[in-house]
Amino acid sequence: MVPGSKLLTDATVMNLSELLLQESDYQRLRGVLAKTQKDLRAVLVLLIDRGGHEIASEGKGLGADHTALAALAAANLAATQELARLVGETEFSIIFHQGRYRSIHVSDVAKRFSLVLVFDDSISLGVVRWKVKRATASLEEIFRGLLDRPKSATAPAANAASASPVHFTDAEIEKLMKHFAPKADKEGKV
Amino acid sequence: MTFINYVAHEINCKIVYYGPGLGGKTTNLKYVYGITSPENRGKMISLATETERTLFFDFLPIDLGQIRNYSTRFHLYTVPGQVFYDASRKLILRGVDGVVFVADSQEERLDANLESLSNLEQNLKEHGFDLSTIPYVLQLNKRDLPNVMPAEKLQKFLRVKGEPVYEAVATQGVGVLETLKAITRQVLVALRKSA
Numbered sequence: 001m002v003p004g005s006k007l008l009t010d011a012t013v014m015n016l017s018e019l020l021l022q023e024s025d026y027q028r029l030r031g032v033l034a035k036t037q038k039d040l041r042a043v044l045v046l047l048i049d050r051g052g053h054e055i056a057s058e059g060k061g062l063g064a065d066h067t068a069l070a071a072l073a074a075a076n077l078a079a080t081q082e083l084a085r086l087v088g089e090t091e092f093s094i095i096f097h098q099g100r101y102r103s104i105h106v107s108d109v110a111k112r113f114s115l116v117l118v119f120d121d122s123i124s125l126g127v128v129r130w131k132v133k134r135a136t137a138s139l140e141e142i143f144r145g146l147l148d149r150p151k152s153a154t155a156p157a158a159n160a161a162s163a164s165p166v167h168f169t170d171a172e173i174e175k176l177m178k179h180f181a182p183k184a185d186k187e188g189k190v
Numbered sequence: 191m192t193f194i195n196y197v198a199h200e201i202n203c204k205i206v207y208y209g210p211g212l213g214g215k216t217t218n219l220k221y222v223y224g225i226t227s228p229e230n231r232g233k234m235i236s237l238a239t240e241t242e243r244t245l246f247f248d249f250l251p252i253d254l255g256q257i258r259n260y261s262t263r264f265h266l267y268t269v270p271g272q273v274f275y276d277a278s279r280k281l282i283l284r285g286v287d288g289v290v291f292v293a294d295s296q297e298e299r300l301d302a303n304l305e306s307l308s309n310l311e312q313n314l315k316e317h318g319f320d321l322s323t324i325p326y327v328l329q330l331n332k333r334d335l336p337n338v339m340p341a342e343k344l345q346k347f348l349r350v351k352g353e354p355v356y357e358a359v360a361t362q363g364v365g366v367l368e369t370l371k372a373i374t375r376q377v378l379v380a381l382r383k384s385a
Contacts, residue, residue: 026197051285052265053193053202067232067251071265075247078281165201165260166194166385172257173378177371180254 021146026056028142033058036135040123043102046116047109047139050074055113062118073106073116096125107132110140191285192381194260201257203377204265204285205370208310209292210302211243211271214331217360218292219250219266222370225363226252244270247282254374264374271306280313288325288377289314290369292360293348295330295338303348325376326353329369334359 021029029047037045037058044059046066052074054066062069076095084092095106105117105128115136119128193202207215216236223234232251239245248268253261269279283289291310293303311321328349330341338344341357349355354372358365 023197049191049193051191051193051204053195055195065233067265068235068249071249071251072235075281078284079246079278082277082281165199165258166381168257168378168382173375176255176257176262176378177375180371 025142025146029139030056030058032135032138032142036117036131039131040117040119040128042117042119042123044069044116044118045135046070046073046118048074048114048116050078050112050114059118069116069118073104073114077106077108077114094129098125105129105132107136109136110143113139113143115139192287192377199260200263201260201381202263202265203287203374203381204267205288205290205373205377206282206286207266207268207290207292208279208306209271209331210294210299210306211273213271213292213294213299213303213306214358214360215268215271215292216244216248218290218329218331218358218366218369219248219268221360221363221366222252222266223250225367230254243272244268245275246270246278257378262374262378264377266370273305273309276309276313279309280316283313283317283319286314286317286319286324287380288327288373289321290327290329290373291348292329292331292358293344295332295341295344295357296335297337297339300339300344300347303344307348307350322351325373325380326351327369327373327376328353328355329358329365330355331358331360331365333357333364334362 033045033047033056036042042059044057044062044066046057046069047055048070049055052071054070057066080092080095084090091108093108097104101121103119103121105119107115109115115132117128117132191204194200195202207218209215219234223231230253235249237244237246237248247270250266251263252266253263255262267282269275269282289310291307314321314324328345330344332338333341345355356365356369356372358369360366
């Protein structure tokens, strides 16, 4: 689920629950990820929300299937937070898995997002931590800016959002359901 | 929490299959995986014990198709049904958009069904959700077994709010797709209402 850059237009926005990301914000986020990816020569840099949905990514070393990686990283972080609580900590904000050739670093961003890095053994953990710290600060600044922005400033974006897909009709939903019929299901309704 | 990506034209929703241990939640997902064409599904992840009991969750992303030029992507999760994995179950419910309760129709599993249903209600509450309002479908699974309770009787115990009920034999695919369609339909309607 890598957002396709060909789909980007000035009017497009992204809805992150209460946060509405305009394309310019989205490009700034991608800019931070791109710099981090380049600096670390990382295989993949992935920004996800706590529900396990991908927001943006840079680096194509793992192919296109980021969906499972995002879901597992989010679950991993959630489980780690529970572990922290069990031992009397408020949180463990970083997870690091070291492999023989590749490692994964997952860290918290603004308490509602996570930054996932996949990198080769040629990069030292200290450098990764340093770069992640800087990237996290930049990402948090962007998110803070979004939250602080007056509502009037996001009004055009909100209007663009409301004109979109969720106002579908019953007929459109039924059409979707009809379309999704890989095989004839055996009736089961009581 | 539904995640709408207006940039990539995607609607992403999360559905959780809940229910007692060995009730057939994983079997539901495996069947969906098996009948969905590869271009409409992602990798199925199963975090299970060596005896194939769900340890943390199963995960299957599927793409139902396009609506208003947006891809509708549903992330299907199961929870571990065994009672002592409650901490894991709570985590999986985070950000859920709809729940399928997979009940085991066997007479001797009624107490396990009731306990799991009560546990679901409690865990939803802890995440700020209300079972009475969240999109929800009840599936009565294992209808092919000899010792099942009559569906009408089982419903009286397990139906909480007039939700759709489907009889199923997940191992054979009976009722699986209907259940999935019912919950996705509810999630989309709820999404429209919330806009």
